[in-house]
Amino acid sequence: MADLDRPRRSVLYMPGANERALEKAKTLDADALILDLEDSVTPDAKVEGRDRVRAAVASRGYGRREVTIRVNGLDTPWFTDDVQAAASVSPDAIVVPKVNSAADVRRVEDAVPADIPIWAMIETPIAMLHAYEIASASPRLTVLVLGTNDLAKELHAEHVPGRGPLLTSLSLALLGARAAGKTILDGVYNDVKDLAGFAEECTQSRQLGFDGKTLIHPSQLEPCNEVFAPSEAEIAHAQKVIAAFEEAQSAGKGVATVDGKMIENLHVSNAHRVLAVATDIASRG
CATH class of the missing domain: 3.20.20.60 (Phosphoenolpyruvate-binding domains)
Structure with a gap:
């Protein structure tokens, strides 16, 4: 991390x-x-x-x-x-x-x-x-x-x-x-x-x-x-952002849309950070 x-x-x-x-x-x-x-x-x-x-x-x-x-x-x-x-x-x-x-x-x-x-x-x-x-x-x-x-x-x-x-x-x-x-x-x-x-x-x-x-x-x-701490809603949104962007990339696109909003690399980077923090917090029990 x-x-x-x-x-x-x-x-x-x-x-x-x-x-x-x-x-x-x-x-x-x-x-x-x-x-x-x-x-x-x-x-x-x-x-x-x-x-x-x-x-x-x-x-x-x-x-x-x-x-x-x-x-x-x-x-x-x-x-x-x-x-x-x-x-x-x-x-x-x-x-x-x-x-x-x-x-x-x-x-x-x-x-x-x-x-x-x-x-x-x-x-x-x-x-x-x-x-x-x-x-x-x-x-x-x-x-x-x-x-x-x-x-x-x-x-x-x-x-x-x-x-x-x-x-x-x-x-x-x-x-x-x-x-x-x-x-x-x-x-x-x-x-x-x-x-x-x-x-x-x-x-x-x-x-x-x-x-x-x-x-x-x-x-x-x-x-x-x-x-x-990232909320459950923030974690769920981060997961959606990453999944949507990966799907867009697989289709040869550079951007994606989540809940009507454009998603770019910067949003994906932040989503990964949110998930990394959430995972570390959860591992502490």
């Missing part, structure tokens, strides 16, 4: 210094986990958090969940030690916050072993304006992760339903990721008790084009997984 087709509907942050949370994560229905050494770990607990996360990843107890480690930023005193500790247990990726430029990506490349993928968090106005340069700076960078709380802070924007103040930034990030052929994850929803509002934001996120959403609480997993 191509990296873009790998389901990353729900990507849950787990505090690195909280041993109970790290253990609980082994039972949660998340597509991916970000074991966090940055915001959720106080300065006096950085060493403890680093050791706990390293032990958690080394246990290999997370099943098919994609397990990543978020280190502290490039210009913090913890970055080098975090990366060395993370690299020693070979996570599925190392997540780096506050990446603002292609030059930052190259600095991360120099620090992270070549066999470990990089996820870059873009959280500032300058990062949004350079989203394509960041996303295309390295083939090792596979995922962009939006940090919408930091972005809103720097924009002096309000958190409002529909996220009107952030839509330009969201679109710039999406354009950059898609132009570079990379996965992109939406930022978090802060009110863990407002599941209706969260579901609405997940729907908006999927409609905009995001591959999934980062989460801060296990209660957000089920609605997020549901929204970002």
